[in-house]
Amino acid sequence: MTEQPTSGIDRSLAARLAASRLATRAVMVVERGWPLILPLLIVAALFLSAAWFGLFAHLPDMVRFGLVALFGIAALAALYPLRFFHLPTALEIDRRIETANALLHSPLRVQADKPGGAPGAFAQALWREHQKRMAAKLGSLGTDLPATDVARRDPWALRSVAALVLVVALAFSYGPSGGRIADAFNAAGMRDVVPSRIDAWVTPPAYTGKPPLFLTAEASRQNTAFTVPQGSDVTVRITGGTNVETLAYLEASGNSRDIEADASKEPAAPASTAQQERPAARQFNGKLIADGALVLKSGSDELDRWSFTVTPDTAPQISFAGEPKRAVNGTTELNYQIVDDYGATSARADFALADQQPLGARPLYGPPEMSLVLPRRGAKNNAARTTKDLTDHVWAGSNIKLTLEATDGAGQLARSETKNWVMPERPFANPLARAVIEQRRLLALDANTRPRVLELMDAITLRPEDTFGSMTNYLALMSARSRLKLAATDDQLRGVVSYLWEVALGIEDGSLSTAEKRLRQAQQALQDALKNGASDEEIDKLMKELRQSMADFMREFAQRNPQGKDGPLPNDAQVLSENDLKRMMDQIENLAKSGDRDKAQQLLSEMQDMMNNLRTARRQGPSQQDSELRKQMDKLGEIMRRQQEMMNDTFRMDQAQRGQQGQDDQSQEMPGEDGQQRQGNNGTPQDGGRDGKPMTPQEFADALKQLQEGQGKLKGELDKLNKNLEGQGMEPNEGFGEAGRAMGEAENSLGGGQGGAAVGQQGRALEALRRGAQNLMQQLQAMQSDEGGGPIHQRGDGRDPLNRPIRGSEGPNPDRSEVKVPDEIDMQRAREIIDAIRKRLGNALSPEIERSYLERLLDLK
Template sequence: MNGVTPDPSDPIRDGDALSRLKLAQGLQRATYAIAWERAWPNLARLLTVVGLFVVVSWAGLWLALPFIARAIGLVVFAGIAIAVLFPLSRFRWPSREEALARLDRGSGIRHRPATTLTDTLSSQDPVAQALWRAQRERTLASIKRIRAGLPRPRLALHDPWALRALVMVMLVATFFAAGDERAMRLGAAFHLNGMLAPANVRVDAWVTPPLYTGKPPVILSAANKEAAALPASGPLAVPAGSTLIVRSSGGSLDVAVSGGLKEVAPTEAAPKGTNEKHFTISGDGTAHVRAPSGQPQWAFAATPDRAPTIALAKDPERQARGGLQLTYKVEDDYGVTGADAQIGLRPADAKDGVKDGSKEADTKAAARPLFQPPQFPLVLPNARTRNGVGQTVKDLSEDPYAGADVTLTLTAKDEAGNEARSEPFNMRLPERLFTNSLARALVEQRRILALDANKNSDVYAALDALMIAPELFTPDAGCYLGLRSLALQLEAARTDDALRDVVGSMWAFAVTIEDDGVAGSVNAALRSAQDALKRALERGASEDEIKALTQKLREAMAGKVRDLARRAEQNPLGPRQPFPAEVQLILDKSVELKQKTQNATTEQLEELAKQQDALREQLQAYRKSANNRAKPGNDGANQSTRDRKCGS
């Protein structure tokens, strides 16, 4: 036996080819195991150093150290890493003999079985060859017991204090402690900008809250720099949407931010000789000025802007002239900047007036309103109301939705764009009260047509019905011709715009009938003057404009007094009482009001206008009672009344 590797192509040894293959695989495993045992202790030391560096980074040490100390720390870690890698320079790959020796030890068999299988016989002596074959067969029989064994690097001998386990525990702890800032904290060790910055560089930082909050800026540098850097002080609470401004007077400026801080472009150019960066604070986060050195890390807690609240303080009220009065309470942390009232048609009014579950409701088309529901702004107690009660009076008596069942919703907005809505309130929208039956019928048909253009045929049928037997029901030629004109206009309407014109004509005709022509123009002039003066008072008009509008109101009230006198003289109760006692009292009160307006202040004009409305309602009530007291046998008076008025 000379130890020469056997030739696999030798036909004498073809029978033990499988054994030779197993031996080759065992040699390969033994080689890798020896290489791992030699390299792993040094690699474990290197990984321990790397893990310790990551632990220090995730713990935030680099963020707290100045640039010089940070550079020294990097050099120290780099030196330790090189030191633990130096033994790897003497690394030697295991030889074949070392692998065979490991297999011999791993098999547990004496006389080196793995090495024996690699031996060859050089003698030609038959006895020697017989002995060699017998020994080889016995070795082949035990080939299954040859094992390379698992690597045993024996780290306990190289790390008796188990520092590697401590580093692993700290690595897990700092992984969760760093949170979303893991990458930023790890990269902070390699940001060396500003290491050589001059010592006289000044850094100023402050937080500017949004203008609508009314809060002053918060200075972060100078006096409170140390306090802001202390973890015990906690994050600095600032309104969401605030702007962090960092300014450096010379040198480079490097600011690292995390969380809800995002850099934005400055709105204005920085002063000459300075560097400036702006950051929007939309959520909790931190900011650290890494260059120049010596600056702390600031933590911010963004306080979100709460949405405003608005609610009705009491139920909506109807005013004397059909106006709608809303009283509401608004509240917001920084102030409400706008509020609106939104009115929508209730579903019950959009079902064409049919009962639920009927077949007709299923076949009819959806309602097609000609007008949008009314919406109007609400008056706020102050420009930016944080907590207060407001009141708005809106005249919707002429709106097509007047008298309909609607849902009222109030909305409020703040400067940040947050919007709040009140609870829906179901109500019937106030409308103008008509005492004339024909005027009431026209207004009702007007509302039906305005809320659903698909009902134009029903409205046409109603107008046609009002023209039946004109000699009995509409003896006045003007009333009949007006109804006829409305019917023809509705019949010719083919577009929504044309239908809207019909709605306007129906309202104008109903008002003319109710106000008896001449009186209607007088009432319209008085109402217009009152509304103009009221709007001027609400918006704070100039004194000259108030005086001009006051003069117009006086003239309108004088015209109203003259019209009352004219109508009293035409009273159908007879010439013996041209001014009945009730009318005389009303006229006297009107004259008194006219005299009061001569020296009334702007604050008293609204009250006088309300009193004038009350007089008008008293006169209407008197006229209605006078008609009821008229004798049935006085055909001349009754006929005169019918000729002068449309309807009854």
């Protein structure tokens, strides 16, 4: 009787055997197939590495196609070993399992084997028992690893090189220069014919003030011809593309200039995935010097073209707008014009000594440095003005050659004409201070004159009790002498020169009050702040200090110079009130806060000049010549007044004789309290006769005779005045000569009874006197300017000796800084006078001479 195994045991054994056989089959397939497929994988890895490294993108089409063909042939050759591959059989799998698990007597194959011959019942039972015992050995079956035997075929492990290159190429392909697999199969004409993005722009030089010009903007695509300043930078950036683009500039003259890509502008290694996906960028930079065209190409294909007209940058021009000037305190003032197409960037004054220096001279100082203020944009005539105090320089008082220089943004230099000039120096009133300054100048201009300077110092200090008014000044000068004698280097000599300047200032300004010192310090501090661009808070602080020091100075000045102490002020004295100074300081502060600091600095300099004039006028009185000139000017004003009255009297006498004096003229007759008619200034009756009746011929002849005598006397006074002016150094005045001739003609006309002709001749004489007065004022101003005394003396009421408003332009005049607005009474009176003149002029019966006179009053001609 045969014993059958339980169904559970058979099912469990069958499941284990199936799993073990499946795993062993996979191991055997890998073991047999890996050596056969490895050549194909190596060929594929090399192909992918070449593609990802971008090798195919940089090769010509023929070379690239040939390389791809070689890879194809190698791939086909690598497929040949696969023909030897065959799948493992069931028997081979069972043997591999038994071998792997070290099973004896083939227990796995026994389960599927059968006994030979004709089995009987006993034999069958015995075989089943044998299978059962062999099955017991199959409790746990394992599988071994594949044995490809590749190491024996590749003992140098070259297969790992291909794998490493593949991994590196994969990482490189994500970079900006990485390639693609499609590059191996696409022709060059199919890859980025036009760069993905082209950006081009022109940046003009900064000093031109012009904005950049974007060539690839939509607004610029309509016009490919552009006008740019010379020296502009052109930039072309290409993002993506084939990296073979070229840029060239074809000049109009035929020259071609290649513009290379700037390697420093290429982007660095990407730091993020978004940057890794961004295409590569190349940037070209060049300058536009001449007219031409900018051409961008990719290989032989032209991608874009831009034409440029380059505007040349002309050299600047600088010239003097007048002679160099000086203020009372010696401040240098230069007026000039700078012309440049884009404006100059810097300007300076170049000083050189005009006098020949001794042979072998060793100067301690070079020329002074003076930078010039540039004209403001839009300034009239490109004019500018610069003032600087150079009185402390050792060249002060020397003959110099002055040349102005200007430089534009392109570095082009321009020079003006050279002017010979005496460099302003500080006026020292103290003789001892002047002597010290002269010694300082000798030593500074030539260090070899040190023995000479020591001798001069010894001469000055020989009798100190007679020379020095203060022991402090004597000790200071002796200290300077000791320092000069012990000086061994040029630096020590320069220290002595600086010390001598301080000694001279101490001698000259020893009596300078504390208030004056604080005022000078406050003015200089504000001047420096405006020049250096200080903040508004600092300007406010310095303005407060200036106002306080100005108030202290004016208070001290009033105490030291009380009104009427030295007698009444002369007619030419300039009255400067505290309100005028306050108004000027308000203007300086407003200009500084509004941004116009150049104007504020100029106004502050003018205020300093006014204060210097005030201090100078306090120390120095008017000269005798000035007094004589003022007297002559007063006489001239009196002559003009009398000529005006005489012309009016002549006109009335003529009208009275004609019997045509109307009601308007009669209304102007003002009899005196005694009932007699009023007499004119020249002793002639002002009305037509006594009691309003017309004058008789005899009375008219007597009146004309009186006018004739008065006119002759007035002409004699004018001739005498003219001779006195010429005797005081004034040039002959054509206006006075013409006035004298007109007066003579009027005198003859009055003698002949021709009153109407005399009126016209007297009018011409009056007009000539006015022109002569103007010419005389100009000569006086020129004389005063040459003497360094500033503008001509002015009356305290803001009028000249002829009682006319002053219209000078040299510096601010506090008395005319604001225009007086007429009040209502003045305007009403003016209207009444104009209406009366117009009414009289509208009378058609008025004679021609009267109409001419009235038209002159209304200034219709």
